[in-house]
Amino acid sequence: LIPFYLLLRQYVVGFPALRADGLLWTAANTLLKLPKIVFLYLGNSLFPFNLYSHRAQPGFGADTALYFLALYAGIAAALLRRHRTALFLALWYLAALAPKFPLLISPRNDYMLDHWVYPCNFALFLGLGLLYEKLSGTGAAAKKLSAAVLAALLVFYIYEGNLNTAQRGSSLKIYRHTLEHTVSYQAMHNLAREYYLLGDD
Incomplete structure (x- = not known):
């Protein structure tokens, strides 16, 4: 679905990085660059301590391989275990981010703006909600602990939301x-x- 979208976008509006002579570079750059960006987006969504506009994309480094392995190994594990919920959430997240792939992999763009990931966060928080439901149903103690964690998270997000609004x-x-x-x-x-x-x- 995502490669089809990128090729269709190239056909409609044109994009230099997706020309025939750049398809191999585009594919390699996407596979290597995207995992780290996805995990940074996930981290900023879960822990929005310091949100700001025009955030610079991460560069390639020694940890790039770790992000690469974590993302694709996670997807492979979900496929092997036929975990349909995890696959649905992962595909939702990536499909919602797909319209920004051309910008994220373009050599002419260095930014990863926070609002690009808003549609993706539906999958993230739906997954957290399903996890909460599963944990809270494993016993009275787990239910109380889950409720306490949920209350703490709500207070945290309300505080961070007001702080970001003030800033x-x-x-x-x-x-x-x-x-x-x-x-x-x-x-x-x-x-x-x-x-x-x-x-x-």
Whole structure:
């Protein structure tokens, strides 16, 4: 499904990275680069300690192989065990992220924006909900523990949601906060525009 989407997109709008002479590079880059990006997105969704716009994509490093093995070994294990729920959630996550694959693998783009993964998070939190349901049904003690963990998570997400709103509650705040954590000429341009609109020289 995903390779078909990428080829169809190339046919409709064109994309240099997906030309016939670049298909091998595109496939290799996707297989190697995507796992680390997926795990970083998952981590930011589960633990949103520091969200900001124009987040730089991770570079290749020694840990790239670990992310590669973790993602594809997990999918292979789900296939071998015929775990339909896990496969459904994984496919939902990747299919929802697929429209951004051309940008994520493009050599001309260095960003992985947080809002690109919002549709994917349905699969993530559905999986957590199913896990909670399974754990809470294993006994009275497990049910109490699961309820306590759920309550703590709700408090955590409410706190982080309010904190992120306070830090990024306007376009001006978004770009100022961004430039505290990353280097982005687009964010600099957008921040300058916000100051210009405010009449601040």
